[in-house]
Amino acid sequence: MNLRNFKSTLLILSICLPLFSESLNPPVITSTSQLQPKTKKYIPVFAMDGKLKTSWVEGAEGEGLGESLQFKYKTPINFRSLSIYNGFGDPKLWAANNRIKKLKVTTESGIEEVVTLKDSLSRQVVEFKNEIRAKEISLTIQEVYKGTNSENTAIAEVMFDSEQAGSALVPPKNTWAIGKWKTKSNIARIQLHNDGTCEMGYETAKMLCTWTEKGDKVIVSLEATLPLTNTDILEIKRRGNATDPVIEINGKHEFVLNRDEV
Structure with missing residues (x-):
């Protein structure tokens, strides 16, 4: 060979x-x-x-x-x-x-x-x-x-979707990241799905993204640069308690749970 x-x-x-x-x-x-x-x-x-x-x-x-x-x-x-x-x-x-x-x-x-x-x-x-x-x-x-x-x-x-076929795709394990988040001023939003995909922004100006795990952090890859952070990579870490969680993005931007229906 x-x-x-x-x-x-x-x-x-x-x-x-x-x-x-x-x-x-x-x-x-x-x-x-x-x-x-x-x-x-x-x-x-x-x-x-x-x-x-x-x-x-x-x-x-x-x-x-x-x-x-x-x-x-x-x-x-x-x-x-x-x-x-x-x-x-x-x-x-x-x-x-x-x-x-x-x-x-x-x-x-x-x-x-x-x-x-x-x-x-x-x-x-x-x-x-x-x-x-x-x-x-x-x-x-x-x-x-x-x-x-x-x-x-x-x-x-x-x-x-078959027991005989199996699946190679393994969903992320950091379930704390899954869901809807927003800045307190509601200037930015992010929604992370349990399949490793996500969206940043609103229906009229939505940016696609994917996310993976890195220890106790989540790394998000955006399709373009986000003006709020001036980067296309986000590093997310969880803070706060279970009833009132907060995520910290790139060490300085704070997002809270978005409980809005839309």
């Missing part, structure tokens, strides 16, 4: 091991195309590697209509729904790339259903008309929400 092949093998193992550890029935994942720039990878397995910031991106000319991801399991799985993170998982690149509007789901037994996805990075659960049993599943792009700077269409993460 030459050095190049050895490095390629290590890369595949590093990508697939998290998936294998969560499922005894890992699928072989392929695609009709993939974006192949010189410095980065957007391979099919990135759509099921448990990491939001790595994504599969189709590589056909145009908007990627008709391009698909294929999942082939060793033994059949039963599922009534699938979970998907639509578009590129890195919030800085989400709006620039296309997101899927209509997705066709097909199986080797001839089952076919077209579903409509929301234009959102947060987890979406798609319910099917009937329970599906399949070994081979294809997800085909039918229509897209257009990106601002690119015609490429991406999927950050997809999971078939």
Whole structure:
């Protein structure tokens, strides 16, 4: 084995091991195309590697209509729904790339259903008309929400909600961060979801973000610089008591629980 092949093998193992550890029935994942720039990878397995910031991106000319991801399991799985993170998982690149509007789901037994996805990075659960049993599943792009700077269409993460399939995506454990927060003056708001995605701001001026854990802190990655902090990275730490919690952002901005309905 030459050095190049050895490095390629290590890369595949590093990508697939998290998936294998969560499922005894890992699928072989392929695609009709993939974006192949010189410095980065957007391979099919990135759509099921448990990491939001790595994504599969189709590589056909145009908007990627008709391009698909294929999942082939060793033994059949039963599922009534699938979970998907639509578009590129890195919030800085989400709006620039296309997101899927209509997705066709097909199986080797001839089952076919077209579903409509929301234009959102947060987890979406798609319910099917009937329970599906399949070994081979294809997800085909039918229509897209257009990106601002690119015609490429991406999927950050997809999971078939099935005990036989398993899941590689591990939700954050810092449950204290989950929920709605705002400054006391209500000049800024942030909402953190239990799937590792979040939004900063209001419906009319909302900024996407993702969050991860770092010890007793939470690190938020924003899609753009936040004027309040003059940075696109937020470090959040919890203070206060259980009944009246406070979070401290970047060591100086204090947010309290946002108990407003809207």
